Amino acid sequence: MDIQEPLQLERNLSQLAEDLLQAAVDRDFSVASAESCTGGLIASTLTGIEGLSSAFSSGFVTYSDEAKTGLLGIPMAQIDRYGAVSPQIALAMARRALAISDADVAVAVSGYTGPAGGHENGLVHVAARDRAGQEIHGEFHLGEVERNEGRQLAAAAALRILHDAILKAGIGGGASRLAK
Secondary structure (H helix, E strand, O other): OOOHHHHHHHHHHHHHHHHHHHHHHHOOOOEEEEEOOOOOHHHHHHHOOOOOHHHEEEEEEOOOHHHHHHHHOOOHHHHHHHOOOOHHHHHHHHHHHHHOOOOOEEEEEEEOOOOOOOOOOOEEEEEEEEOOOOEEEEEEEOOOOOHHHHHHHHHHHHHHHHHHHHHHOOOOOOHHHHOO
């Protein structure tokens, strides 16, 4: 990997975050994240955008299966049935993050970003959900990636899907904020 590649990935993450946060602010939406393999990188990136980070509601780092159960309330039986890295669990993470936050749109990511011990390195599932119940799921095969590169690529995929979810949200602007 060229020394400039991580810097370029970082700049891309910041630009993706800025674009989606601007879209959220323009619609009076707030966003939440539930992260496994990215370990808080999405939340960190979103809160690092000066002047727009107020659109970020909350983030949940649920790296372990126990955290997915304890923090998000996903039944362990569901994790055991589908596997922590699956469309079903990514969607469940997005649903639960939305349910327990005051956000209008939530994104979730789960995957293997680095040597995966018998699993496909680079397999990532991203899901988003809005308050109207519209959902988006994406499955990504990043290839043989080193852990930090994989985390950044997974975060970029999640930010793109979250931006798409904001643009397609089936709710009127700021539904959760109006209910407060």
